[in-house]
Amino acid sequence: MEDGDDWLAADKLEHLLACFCIAILVAALAGRSRHAFLRRRSVALGSIAALVAGAGKEAGDEIRLWRSAGASSKDAAADVLGVLLAAVFLSVPRRFWRSSPGGF
Structure with missing residues (x-):
């Protein structure tokens, strides 16, 4: 085991939360784009941005x-x-809303 690099260190939670927030933010911004291409791929774009960061x-x-x-x-x-x-968080509501009668 590497010194100071425990699986349950606060640093790991910071990495998880930072990437989660980046993915959500970028996906939300892409989802509001006037370009359908970006809106359809908002989750993928958010995921890619977070992984690059x-x-x-x-x-x-x-x-x-x-x-x-x-x-x-x-x-x-x-x-x-x-x-x-973040991808699960963003994808689950979409599937739920599409399947509900009447939609939101």
């Missing part, structure tokens, strides 16, 4: 841009989990 953070860690022990596969896993949770 997470990868950028890890790359910065690896080149010592910030005070860090280097890139962490556990941080990357927390990033991916945050994106997956």
Whole structure:
């Protein structure tokens, strides 16, 4: 185990929440676009943006841009989990609303 890189560290929660929030924000912005292409792909765009941000953070860690022990596969896993949770959060209501009679 890497020193100071526990699975249940506060840092992992920060990675998860940051990627979750980035994915939700970008998806919400894309969903409000006047371009149907962006609206239809809002969840994918939000997910990609969050993963790019997470990868950028890890790359910065690896080149010592910030005070860090280097890139962490556990941080990357927390990033991916945050994106997956955001995708589920964004996708479930869409399926629910489409199937409800009368819609919202």
